[in-house]
Amino acid sequence: MLTKRNFLLAFTLILAGVVLAVSQQPAAGTNEVVIQNFAFEPATLTVKVGAKVTWVNRDDEPHTATATDKRFSSKALENGDRFTTEFNQPGIYKYYCAMHPKMTGQIIVK
Numbered sequence: 001m002l003t004k005r006n007f008l009l010a011f012t013l014i015l016a017g018v019v020l021a022v023s024q025q026p027a028a029g030t031n032e033v034v035i036q037n038f039a040f041e042p043a044t045l046t047v048k049v050g051a052k053v054t055w056v057n058r059d060d061e062p063h064t065a066t067a068t069d070k071r072f073s074s075k076a077l078e079n080g081d082r083f084t085t086e087f088n089q090p091g092i093y094k095y096y097c098a099m100h101p102k103m104t105g106q107i108i109v110k
């Protein structure tokens with residue numbers, strides 16, 4: 001039988017779980033592009049000057065994040081691999097996947 005005390009205990013545990021889940025979200029200012037289903041998500045990401053952007057591959061196929069002007073390029077990212085680069089100049093940085101050039105995205109740095 002669910003006593004008032006047990007109910008309070010259960011409620012507290014659920015609350016603790018929610019707090020834990022929220023605290024494990026990426027911190028504000030984390031700029032992440034997920035590569036999934038042969039697409040960059042979000043395809044357009046706007047960040048501040050000096051921000052770091054991390055790509056993470058969630059596909060089973062390898063992908064890259066390669067700047068159209070070649071100013072940055074990841075290696076072939078396997079599932080779970082990450083690539084981080086920093087953007088210190090304002091501008092629009094278009095990029096694509098070197099293995100699947102129809103996959104495109106852009107980072108807007110303001």
Ligand SMILES: [Cu+2]
Binds near residue numbers: 038062098099100103
């Ligand atoms: Cu690709």
